[in-house]
Amino acid sequence: MTKTITFAIMHFSIAFGVTYLITGDLVLGGLVAVIEPAVNTVGYFFHEKVWQRLELRKTATLNLLTKGFVKL
Template sequence: MAKTVSFGVMHVSVAFTLVWLMTGDIVLGGAVALIEPVVNTFAYYFHEKYWAARKQRQQGRQTETVHVA
């Protein structure tokens, strides 16, 4: 759990710092640092669903090949 929290803090810090340095706007840096991880969490969920479905399709094809042969 400590590693996960540490990574989260690092992620938010990097997002904040990059946006702040690129724009000079501390409020925008803070907004992006808060919004980006939330959006990334949802994107990760759908990314995992896609890969799980892909794996299941591949396993299904392998099973069909074994039964046909």
């Protein structure tokens, strides 16, 4: 969870900075800095969960292969 939080802080800062540089508007920069990274952070959390499951499947398959239960 710490990784997700630090990623969110970095993302908020980047989103605000880029939007402010493009528009010169603090309010719009603040809105984009809150909305876009918040949605993206939730997506990132689930992205990590999917990759964890894929790694578990890969490990389980390798274990079955090395024990001779599955042949390719």
